[in-house]
Structures are given as C-alpha cells and as structure tokens.
Amino acid sequence: MHTDLVAALDIGGTKIAGALVDGDGTILVRAQRPTPAQEDGDTVMRAVEEVLEELTASPLWGRAHAVGIGSAGPVDASAGTVSPVNVPGWRDYPLVDRVRATTGNLPVELIGDGVAITAAEHWQGAARGHDNALCMVVSTGVGGGLVLGGRLHPGPTGNAGHIGHISVELDGDPCPCGARGCVERIASGPNVARRALENGWRPGPDGDTSAAAVAAAARAGDPVAVASFERAAQALAAGIAATATLVEIDIAVIGGGVGKAGDVLFAPLRRFLADYATLSFVQRLAVTPAQMGTDAGLVGAAAAALASGAGVTAAGV
Numbered sequence: 001m002h003t004d005l006v007a008a009l010d011i012g013g014t015k016i017a018g019a020l021v022d023g024d025g026t027i028l029v030r031a032q033r034p035t036p037a038q039e040d041g042d043t044v045m046r047a048v049e050e051v052l053e054e055l056t057a058s059p060l061w062g063r064a065h066a067v068g069i070g071s072a073g074p075v076d077a078s079a080g081t082v083s084p085v086n087v088p089g090w091r092d093y094p095l096v097d098r099v100r101a102t103t104g105n106l107p108v109e110l111i112g113d114g115v116a117i118t119a120a121e122h123w124q125g126a127a128r129g130h131d132n133a134l135c136m137v138v139s140t141g142v143g144g145g146l147v148l149g150g151r152l153h154p155g156p157t158g159n160a161g162h163i164g165h166i167s168v169e170l171d172g173d174p175c176p177c178g179a180r181g182c183v184e185r186i187a188s189g190p191n192v193a194r195r196a197l198e199n200g201w202r203p204g205p206d207g208d209t210s211a212a213a214v215a216a217a218a219r220a221g222d223p224v225a226v227a228s229f230e231r232a233a234q235a236l237a238a239g240i241a242a243t244a245t246l247v248e249i250d251i252a253v254i255g256g257g258v259g260k261a262g263d264v265l266f267a268p269l270r271r272f273l274a275d276y277a278t279l280s281f282v283q284r285l286a287v288t289p290a291q292m293g294t295d296a297g298l299v300g301a302a303a304a305a306l307a308s309g310a311g312v313t314a315a316g317v
C-alpha cells in the first residue's frame with residue numbers, strides 16, 4: 001500500500017484539530033475536539049486520543065507514514081514534551097510518546113505552533129518561494145518561526161523564531177514570560193485593547209473591547225485607537241528589524257487576528273520598519289499579511305512530518 005499521507009495535529013488552548021493530509025497539503029479527513037485546557041493532563045490527552053482514534057478509524061489511515069504535531073508552546077522537540085502556557089495540566093508532558101503509543105509507533109515530529117504556521121506559509125502561503133523568511137502570528141499572543149536557507153529552522157527544541165518574547169523596550173512592563181518590554185507585551189491583541197482603554201478609548205454600544213473593535217475604531221479615525229495600533233506596529237517593526245539584521249530574512253509574514261487589521265497595522269509597521277531596518281542588507285525587507293487560513297497549523301504540522309519522513313520531502317519545506 002502507498003504510504004503517501006501523514007497525520008497532523010494542531011494543539012491549541014481552545015481546540016485540538018487533527019487531519020490526514022496528502023503530499024500536496026490537501027486535507028482528506030478531519031477530526032476536532034475542544035481542549036479541556038483547565039483539566040488535568042491525562043484528561044487533555046484523552047481529547048487528543050479521541051481525535052487520533054477518529055483518524056485511525058478512517059479507511060485511509062493505512063496510508064499514513066508519520067505524524068506531525070504543532071503545539072502551543074513552549075515545546076521541547078528534543079525531549080518530546082510540551083508545556084503550553086495556557087494548558088497548565090501539561091508541564092513537560094510526554095506528548096510524543098503518548099501519540100506514538102496511540103498511532104502504532106509511527107514516527108512523530110513535534111514543532112511549536114509558530115513554527116508550524118511558518119512551515120505552512122512557506123509551503124503554500126505568503127512566504128512561498130522565499131528562502132529566508134520570518135512568519136508571525138499576532139493574536140492573543142505573538143509567536144513566530146523562521147525559514148533559513150530554504151528550510152524550516154525549528155531549532156533544537158522546536159521554538160526558534162519566537163519573536164513575541166524579544167524585548168524591544170528595555171525598561172518596559174513586566175511580561176508573563178518573566179522578561180520586560182517584550183513584543184507580545186506591546187503588540188498582542190489584548191495589549192492593543194488594554195492600551196486603548198487606558199488612554200480613554202471607549203467601546204461602542206455593543207461593549208466590544210477586543211483588538212478587532214479597536215481596529216474598527218482606528219479605521220474610523222479615533223486617534224487613541226490609531227495610537228494603540230501604531231505602538232503595536234512600532235514594537236513589531238523593532239522585533240522584525242532585529243531578526244532581519246541577525247539572520248538576513250527578506251520577508252516577514254504576519255497572520256493572526258491583529259494581523260488581519262489591515263492598513264491600520266501595516267501602514268505604520270512599514271513606516272517604523274524604515275526607521276529600524278536601516279542597514280543596506282535589510283532595507284528591501286518586505287512585510288506582508290499571511291495567506292493561510294485557519295488550517296495553517298494542520299498544514300504546517302503535516303509539512304514537518306512530510307519533511308522528516310524517509311524519502312518523502314514536502315516541496316520546499
């Protein structure tokens with residue numbers, strides 16, 4: 001039988017998605033459960049196993065030769081463990097061993113969710129054709145990943161490119177990670193909304209205080225809302241410029257809910273980038289919105305599994 005498929009898992013704080021994916025990145029079978037994020041570790045694992053049991057029950061399962069996992073981080077790919085910040089029941093949880101036990105000892109490839117999104121954007125999205133790219137998710141948190149020299153660069157533990165926790169404000173506010181002035185502490189959706197509220201922005205009659213509501217107000221010209229997005233853009237620009245200067249990327253791709261804000265984010269971001277990315281070799285750096293949709297995590301996990309499989313290589317990953 002052809003073993004041309006891989007199983008993919010996308011594990012986040014709200015949902016656990018699984019799929020069987022072919023070598024073109026097409027999703028053939030899907031399964032999903034909510035993440036019981038506040039339960040104990042084995043209860044969370046049970047939800048993962050239910051997703052995998054749906055996949056293994058498929059007549060196509062016999063064609064799967066590897067499993068790719070993109071998980072909320074931090075992950076430790078070298079140890080096969082995960083410690084997602086928003087799943088407290090999992091600390092150094094042996095996810096790879098448990099998944100291997102459920103899937104008949106198929107090889108399992110674990111990467112962080114930011115790295116998975118990067119693999120997807122490089123394979124089929126906005127970073128396609130770029131040998132050196134930074135891909136970011138700017139939403140509740142800020143994550144990212146790197147493509148260097150034409151290949152995904154997960155790093156030894158699977159977390160490389162985690163731009164959300166680069167400090168861009170030396171004496172800035174404490175970040176939940178323990179540092180200060182991190183990109184995430186300034187540019188994440190909740191921080192965009194918090195800063196707007198602190199500076200006097202008020203929501204409309206629907207009471208929506210999300211970053212999306214702040215973005216709508218900014219588009220309508222509210223100066224406080226505009227300023228909050230400009231501050232987020234400045235932090236992102238500093239982090240992107242630092243990354244470009246260190247490893248010579250030629251494109252930065254931004255996805256996630258805040259990334260969907262459009263010109264409210266991208267116009268000041270490009271302006272600030274001109275201020276921070278000043279050396280000759282980073283001046284041509286492009287910044288562009290992500291193209292992959294909600295399946296990016298699954299497609300990226302599949303790409304990692306395909307790239308790891310003996311004799312099977314995902315195009316460009």
Ligand SMILES: [Zn+2]
Nearest residue numbers: 165175177182
């Ligand atoms: Zn931090």
